[in-house]
Amino acid sequence: MDGEPRNMELSVALEGDARHVAVAKLAEEHALxxxxxxxxxxxxxxxxxxxxxxxxxxxxxxxxRPEDACDIYQESFLRVYRNLGRFRFECSFYTxxxxxxxxxxxxxxxxxxxxxxxxxxxxxxREDAPRDFFGRQPETRATANPEKQLLGREIGERIxxxxxxxxxxxxxxxxxxxxxxxxxxxxxxxxxxxxxxVKNSLFRATRKLRACLEGIx
Numbered sequence: 406m407d408g409e410p411r412n413m414e415l416s417v418a419l420e421g422d423a424r425h426v427a428v429a430k431l432a433e434e435h436a437l438x439x440x441x442x443x444x445x446x447x448x449x450x451x452x453x454x455x456x457x458x459x460x461x462x463x464x465x466x467x468x469x470r471p472e473d474a475c476d477i478y479q480e481s482f483l484r485v486y487r488n489l490g491r492f493r494f495e496c497s498f499y500t501x502x503x504x505x506x507x508x509x510x511x512x513x514x515x516x517x518x519x520x521x522x523x524x525x526x527x528x529x530x531r532e533d534a535p536r537d538f539f540g541r542q543p544e545t546r547a548t549a550n551p552e553k554q555l556l557g558r559e560i561g562e563r564i565x566x567x568x569x570x571x572x573x574x575x576x577x578x579x580x581x582x583x584x585x586x587x588x589x590x591x592x593x594x595x596x597x598x599x600x601x602x603v604k605n606s607l608f609r610a611t612r613k614l615r616a617c618l619e620g621i622x
Contacts (some may be wrong), residue, residue, distance in 0.1 A: 434498050442489055449489070453482055456499060460506055466584045467510040467577060469565065477513055481506045507577065507595050514573035567617035575610035578603055 434455075440448035460481055464474040484505050492501055568576060577596070581587045589607075593600045 420432065431497065435494055438489070438492060438494070438498055441487075442492070452485075452498070456502055459499070460502065463503070463506050464510060465583070467507070467580050468514065469568070473513060473517075477510050477597065480513070481509045484509060504595050507581070511573055511577050511596070514576060518573055563618060564614075567614050570613050570617055571610050575606050575613070578606040579614075581609040582607055 434452075437448045437452055441452060441478060457478075461474060461478045464481070465471060468474055469584040481502075485502060486504075492498065568579075571579065574596070578592060581592050581595070583588070589594075589600045589603045593603045596603070
């Protein structure tokens with residue numbers, strides 16, 4: 406019994422320390438943003454270094470093609486540089502940056518969909534590629550047998566091809582929900598739409614993918 410109060414006190418203390426660290430990081434981040442807004446190039450470069458890997462990873466998750474992700478990465482930071490003066494500190498800088506990357510990816514997918522002749526060929530499925538959303542891909546590591554490896558590559562190629570049948574918004578919503586793990590409301594906030602619209606887009610995306618992947622076990 407005597408240990409319970411001490412454990413509670415420790416838990417409260419740790420939570421307090423975590424909040425203090427979070428507040429300190431946010432204050433440091435905002436100080437950098439203000440310097441960058443005032444024209445401090447080094448401060449802007451510091452912001453880029455802090456989030457460049459996150460931005461590239463997010464872009465890759467959204468569009469899947471590394472070459473497209475690099476284009477989105479560059480375009481996103483260019484938009485950040487041009488619009489930094491509009492940041493009003495109503496949210497964290499990363500949330501604002503996340504919205505820019507998401508919208509840049511959405512614009513990119515729309516342009517690509519309107520010019521199918523410009524689409525790059527689908528990359529070959531790698532053995533370490535993420536599992537599909539049904540979670541039914543067979544084992545594809547080096548220890549798996551050759552038949553399963555071949556089947557895994559074929560499934561990966563079909564999944565990538567199936568994603569091309571989604572509209573840009575459906576694809577973004579699907580990727581953000583199933584690969585980023587975001588909630589419906591958060592996706593709606595990032596895309597500037599309602600939670601109900603996000604649910605409808607996700608429903609359509611899932612239905613299309615199920616139809617394209619019918620027969621995969």
